[in-house]
Amino acid sequence: MSLIDRFFPPAERLRSPLRVQLDSPASIQHEQLYEEQQMHVEGRPLFVGFGFSKGAFFRAGMGVVCLLLILVGRAAWMQGSVEAKTYQAMAEQNRLRMVPVWPRRGVIRDRRGVVLAENAPRFQVTLVPRDLPLARDDRDGVISEASRLLGLGFTELETMAAVTGTRMDEPVLVADALPYEASLALAVRLPELPGFTLEARPKRSYPQSKEVQSLAHILGYVGKISESELATRRSQGYRRVDELGKTGIERTQETTLRGQVGVRTYEVDARGRLKDIVREEAPVDGQDVTLTLDLRLQRAAEASLSASLKALSLSRGAVVAMDPRNGEILALVSLPAYDNNAFSGGVSSTVYRALANDEHQPLFARAVAGAYPSGSTVKIVVSVAALMERVITEKTTVLSTGGLRLGQWFFPDWKAGGHGTTDVRKAIAMSVNTFYYMIGGGYQSFQGMGPEALARWMQAFGLGAKTGIDLTGESAGFVPTRSWKETQRKQPWYVGDTYNLSIGQGDLLVTPLQVARYTAAIANGGDLVTPHLRQDTDAPRTPTGATAEFVRVAQEGMRDAVTTGSARGLSVLSVSSGGKTGTAQWNSNRNTHAWFTAFAPYEAPEIVVTVLVEEGGEGSSVAVPIAREVLRAWAQWRSIPE
Numbered sequence: 001m002s003l004i005d006r007f008f009p010p011a012e013r014l015r016s017p018l019r020v021q022l023d024s025p026a027s028i029q030h031e032q033l034y035e036e037q038q039m040h041v042e043g044r045p046l047f048v049g050f051g052f053s054k055g056a057f058f059r060a061g062m063g064v065v066c067l068l069l070i071l072v073g074r075a076a077w078m079q080g081s082v083e084a085k086t087y088q089a090m091a092e093q094n095r096l097r098m099v100p101v102w103p104r105r106g107v108i109r110d111r112r113g114v115v116l117a118e119n120a121p122r123f124q125v126t127l128v129p130r131d132l133p134l135a136r137d138d139r140d141g142v143i144s145e146a147s148r149l150l151g152l153g154f155t156e157l158e159t160m161a162a163v164t165g166t167r168m169d170e171p172v173l174v175a176d177a178l179p180y181e182a183s184l185a186l187a188v189r190l191p192e193l194p195g196f197t198l199e200a201r202p203k204r205s206y207p208q209s210k211e212v213q214s215l216a217h218i219l220g221y222v223g224k225i226s227e228s229e230l231a232t233r234r235s236q237g238y239r240r241v242d243e244l245g246k247t248g249i250e251r252t253q254e255t256t257l258r259g260q261v262g263v264r265t266y267e268v269d270a271r272g273r274l275k276d277i278v279r280e281e282a283p284v285d286g287q288d289v290t291l292t293l294d295l296r297l298q299r300a301a302e303a304s305l306s307a308s309l310k311a312l313s314l315s316r317g318a319v320v321a322m323d324p325r326n327g328e329i330l331a332l333v334s335l336p337a338y339d340n341n342a343f344s345g346g347v348s349s350t351v352y353r354a355l356a357n358d359e360h361q362p363l364f365a366r367a368v369a370g371a372y373p374s375g376s377t378v379k380i381v382v383s384v385a386a387l388m389e390r391v392i393t394e395k396t397t398v399l400s401t402g403g404l405r406l407g408q409w410f411f412p413d414w415k416a417g418g419h420g421t422t423d424v425r426k427a428i429a430m431s432v433n434t435f436y437y438m439i440g441g442g443y444q445s446f447q448g449m450g451p452e453a454l455a456r457w458m459q460a461f462g463l464g465a466k467t468g469i470d471l472t473g474e475s476a477g478f479v480p481t482r483s484w485k486e487t488q489r490k491q492p493w494y495v496g497d498t499y500n501l502s503i504g505q506g507d508l509l510v511t512p513l514q515v516a517r518y519t520a521a522i523a524n525g526g527d528l529v530t531p532h533l534r535q536d537t538d539a540p541r542t543p544t545g546a547t548a549e550f551v552r553v554a555q556e557g558m559r560d561a562v563t564t565g566s567a568r569g570l571s572v573l574s575v576s577s578g579g580k581t582g583t584a585q586w587n588s589n590r591n592t593h594a595w596f597t598a599f600a601p602y603e604a605p606e607i608v609v610t611v612l613v614e615e616g617g618e619g620s621s622v623a624v625p626i627a628r629e630v631l632r633a634w635a636q637w638r639s640i641p642e
Contacts, residue, residue, distance in 0.1 A: 061190065096278060097128065097268045100241070102201045103259030106286035108219060108249060110295040111535060116209075117219055117250070119202035122345070125150060126241055131195035131268065146193050148270045149186050150175045161195075161406040173224070174243045176345055177203060194273045202275055204243075204250075204344040208295060209361075214302045214333040216340035217365035218471070218533065219292065220248020222634040224346050237261065242343065249289065250531060252470045259286030290535045292328035300633035301331040304626045308613065309335060312622070315360045316614040318367040318512040321630060324520035324599060324608050327529035327539040329469070331630070332513075334370075336362040367512045368467075368474045374504035375595045375619065376431045376583030377515050378458070380522050380554045382502055383424050385457035386439040387550040389449050394553050397423045400434040404443055404499075411499050412439055414583070428557025429565030431581060440502025441495045448587050451498045455481045460544045461518040462528050463510055469531040477514055478508035505585060516610035519580075519597040522558070523605035526551040559602050567596065569624040575635040576602040579627070581619035591615040596623035600631055607634055 108117035120445055125148075128237065133139045147157045152175070160172050174196070178186070204222040209215045223246045225238055237260070244258070245251035262283030266274040301319040309315055321331035336358075342351050355363055364370070386392045400418035404411045413419065413433045419426070427435035443447030458464065464479035480501065482493040500506030513531055521528050527541035527547045558578030561567040567579035582595030594616030599605040609627045616622040 041636050058094065065515065075555050089568050095268060097131070097266045097274060099197060099199070099264045099266060100239070101260060101262035101264050101275070101280070101283045102199070103283035104201060104285040105204065105222070105259065106253075106288045107255035108253075108257070109288065109290050110293045110294075110298075111291060112294065113290075114295045114477050115207060116215060116291070116293075116295070118205050118207065120205040122176070122201055122203035123178040123180070124173065124199055124201050124241075125175040125178060126197050126199060127161060127174050127196050128171055128197070131273075132161060133194060137400060142193055142195065145189065146174075146196055149182070149189060150178075162378050168394070170239060171197070171241045174328065191273060195580040206341050206344070207340075209340050212295070212299050212302055212337055213337035214298065216248075216338050217334045217350060217367070218248055218291075218332055220250040220472075221246055221340040221343035222250050222345065223343060246343070249291070249471070249474055249479060251472055253289050253534065256289060257286045260284035291533050292323075292330065292535050293332070293533060294330050295635055295639075297331040297634055298333065301333045301626075301630045302335070302337075304629035305333055305335055305611070305613075308616075308622065308626050312613075312616060314613065314615060316366065317616070317626075318370065318610075318612045319626065319630060320367055320512050320608075320610045322516050322520055322529075322531055322608045322610075323632070324523040324529065324605050327517075327520070327531045327533070329531055329533050329587070330607065330634075332533075334366040334368075336360050338362045364573070365473060366469070366612070366614075368469060368471055369511070370612075371475045371477050371509040371511055372593055372614075373506070373508055373584040374510040374515060375584030375593065376433075376504055377519075377580050377582035377595045377597050377610075377619075378463075378504035378508070378510070379428060379431065379502075380580050381435055381437055381458060381461045381463075381518055381560065382440060382454065383428055383554050383557065384522070384526075384546045384550050385585070386449060387424070387553060388457070388546055389453050391439050391447065392424060394424055394550075398435050398438050398446070400432050402434075404437050406436060406443075406495060406499075409496055411496070424553060425557040425560055428580065429560035430568055431561075436502040437499045441498035448498065450501075450593060451482050451501060454498065454501055455479050458508075460546075461521055462514055463508075463518070466519055467511075467513055467531050469513060470537065470593065474513070475509075475511050477511055478507065478509040504582065512610050512612045515595070515597050515612075516608050519599060519610060520605075520608045521546075522551055522554050523578075523599035523608055555602075558599070562598075566620045567598065567624055569620070570628055573600075573628065573631055573635065575600045575631065575638075577622070577631060578602050581624065583617070583619050591617055594619045594622035596620075596627050598627050598631070600635070606638075607631070609634075 043068040105119055107115055109115055133142060143157050143161065144154055147154045157174065160174055182461050183198060190196060190198060204642055206215065206219060222243050225242045225244050226314055229244065230238060230240060250257065260283060263281045265278045265280065267276050267278050269275055301321060302641040305317050305319050309317055315336050317335055319333040321333060322329055338355055387394065399421050400413055400420060402418040403413050404418055414431065418434060419430050419432045422432045422435050426432065437443065438446050438448060440448050458479050462476055466474045466476045485491055485493050497506060517528060517531060521544055526544050526546040528544055530539040532539050555578055558580055561579050562570045562577055566581040570577050570579055577598050577600035579596060579598035584593040584595060586593060594613040595611065596619045599608045609630050611623040611626045613622050
């Protein structure tokens with residue numbers, strides 16, 4: 001058998017477009033005629049070289065052809081052996097479809113086991129664009145029928161099928177939270193709608209949030225993954241149809257709560273319809289998360305704050321309740337708030353715009369993200385700082401006559417005529433401004449700490465830095481310094497700046513959570529704790545550098561504030577306590593912010609409560625009653641074993 005017959009058998013040659021058999025007489029005659037024609041073009045020889053007989057020339061040519069055929073065949077065999085697996089894999093991929101099997105997202109509970117976030121059943125529809133019919137009429141027919149069943153516009157659905165950047169084999173979310181009746185109707189017609197899949201998927205639900213809306217700032221919500229989020233999380237197994245925690249605990253604990261998506265692999269017929277299950281990888285459910293939060297206390301704090309705001313025709317405030325021993329958050333309230341159920345799985349543009357454009361900012365978590373002048377609450381830190389810097393002793397006194405005059409400027413006490421002879425405990429209890437002006441900035445022969453020492457101790461008690469709470473969006477606040485003012489504002493630092501910093505005014509900014517944290521440091525003997533919401537969090541205590549002896553002086557001053565001073569409203573409680581009021585000026589044309597921070601029981605503190613009422617006025621008259629109700633509720637439940 002010749003090489004030609006081997007690679008191209010006669011039967012194959014006859015089926016080829018060129019129906020001339022190269023070894024036939026006609027073929028030889030054809031070759032000779034072609035040779036003669038090529039040798040004479042316009043009467044001139046075309047080829048110059050050694051002469052060959054026609055037979056020899058043909059035999060040499062055939063030898064070259066055969067050699068080339070051998071080489072080509074060998075190369076084709078080698079390439080085919082390599083590409084065969086690739087083509088087989090591609091064919092397999094075209095034949096199979098992988099459909100996600102959604103895991104159960106972890107449940108979120110409060111410290112007593114009350115469910116705060118759970119899963120409810122829902123149906124959603126996805127589309128694999130590659131499985132749509134190729135023929136335009138058939139494709140349009142499928143999209144038209146699907147749009148009718150789903151209540152979507154044809155153009156809208158067609159656009160979804162052609163999302164820019166979408167991989168043809170990657171599902172696109174078409175409809176979410178489909179009603180049961182619509183899901184049933186679609187399920188019947190699915191065999192006629194290649195590319196479309198009906199999936200049962202858990203929907204996040206927040207059963208307590210309708211009644212206690214302040215939970216929304218803590219729990220957050222789950223929503224559709226964005227393109228930017230997908231770009232960073234695709235390597236973690238996320239896809240375009242996935243959801244993830246957007247804010248709050250849902251976001252910070254996403255890895256724990258999510259679980260692992262399973263995969264069910266189907267065989268697909270020629271029309272893109274799912275047939276038999278080939279294999280299945282079971283999902284791994286997410287882990288549950290238990291919070292330090294006490295829903296009872298959260299509800300009581302929200303109710304007390306809400307009632308006070310309503311009575312004052314106000315809307316904005318915050319309450320923080322924390323265990324000073326370990327940083328556990330017992331309640332965290334920011335008002336106004338919202339129902340995070342409206343965001344679960346995706347929020348309508350109408351609802352979102354209404355919330356985002358609300359002048360009272362219900363989406364804003366004031367307790368952790370709001371930055372305000374601290375007012376007099378910071379005086380407990382300044383008192384400890386002055387004792388540590390040896391500027392005063394616990395027996396040092398100053399005479400308060402109503403304020404200090406510095407050149408053309410007058411820095412007043414809140415009480416006309418002053419408070420008389422004042423030591424550090426009385427200064428805390430009665431919030432005597434003159435005392436803090438002098439120990440902070442000095443006056444005449446009295447040498448104060450100065451701005452550097454003030455800023456250093458405020459930072460030691462956690463100001464100017466984030467607390468590290470396991471929530472998103474926390475503000476660091478701000479502690480002004482001499483170098484900052486000279487560099488950023490191009491202005492010198494004045495003694496008046498030190499006076500303002502000493503009483504929590506000027507450029508100092510703190511969050512309610514930071515105030516609760518430095519109150520906790522006073523309550524526990526001088527250590528900073530890391531606030532946290534997840535119950536099994538390891539939260540070490542960090543020493544502030546203040547000695548227990550001087551911290552005790554501040555504790556005693558806060559106790560005097562309750563028994564004889566500005567926080568006497570707490571004296572009616574069954575549990576002993578210490579506290580510090582604050583009234584913070586922030587705008588010459590607006591009312592002051594009302595502050596109060598306290599701890600209880602005084603003898604062995606177990607709870608810190610910090611209250612802020614934006615534009616509430618006096619801390620003693622507005623913020624103290626709110627804290628009283630929170631502490632009363634806590635004391636009542638404290639005596640009941642969990």
